[in-house]
Amino acid sequence: MSDSLTTVSPDVTAFFDDATNTVSYVVKDPEGSACAILDSVLDFDHAAGRTDTGSADQIIAHIKAQGLQTQWILESHVHADHLSAAPYLQEKLGGKIGIGAGITTVQDTFGKVFNEGTEFQRDGSQFDALFADGNSFHIGQMRADVMHTPGHTPACLTYVIGEAAFVGDTLFMPDFGTARCDFPGGSAHDLYKSIQRILALPDATRIFVGHDYKAPGRSDFAWETTVGAQKAANVHIGAGAGEDDFVTLRETRDASLPMPKLIVPSLQINMRAGHMPKADENGTVMLKLPINKL
Ligand SMILES: [Fe+2]
DSSP states (O other), X not given: OOOGGGXXXXXXXXXXXXXXXXXXXXXXXXXXXXXXXXXXXXXEETTTTEEEOHHHHHHHHHHHHHTOEEEEEEOSSOOSSSBOOHHHHHHHHOOEEEEETTHHHHHHHHHHHTTOOTTSOOSSTTSSEEEOTTOEEEETTEEEEEEEOOSSSTTOEEEEETTEEEEESSBOOTXXXXXXXXXXXXXXXXXXXXXXXHHTSOTTOEEEESBOOOOTTOOSOOOEEEHHHHHHHOTTTOTTOOHHHHHHHHHHHHTTOOOOTTHHHHHHHHXXXXXXXXXXXXXXOOOOOOTTOO
């Protein structure tokens, strides 16, 4: 990442989803009109089984108003707390849908949990691009470097775009800490190591987090910080916290957390790159609810 292009400062517009505390981003090349969309949300009323494109439409309106060209629709990982709007955005705006190459592991795990048949491919072919650690790509003239940062899930990525790092669910804001590691394939040890790699980026690197829940005592949602601020003050891992202490803290906290409200629909849809499962013979899309499995 010594390329001079990594000093480029992308234009970043954040979209906060109150229903799921998710932050989606439009990341634009400051020298042109190319952009990427990161971690989009398809609104979902679980009780009614009804989707809505209100959140995605806000992103589309922004991109059209600014005259941007969507080159990439990126996922930091298979989200368990919201549905991805990637296919809807792709239909409206174009662009390629990308995720970590470890998606095949996630598809294998949840293909079994949901007893998916052979029509569910576990090779990542629902996505347009599968990124491995060290891969790079461009958004206009701006370079993006891929870091594999597992722990929250086995396939999580951090996208380092110019001098900004989009860390997904690894670090949250310094006063909130870090992401949970108790989903299948998660590992607090892996997350610790991944976070050390993120913190090895230059101190001035801007960090954009995937969620915010407001820490106790904070009245506003926040999503942008820096590597330096995380190193100094992250409540789980700042000031040089060691791996064993972090793992104990993380695993203790995870044991007290409820499952995300939308985990069952989110996994079934997001492991298909945001596509719905095939409809039943009557034309209705159905989701499964495995009993005593998650
Ligand atoms: Fe997540």
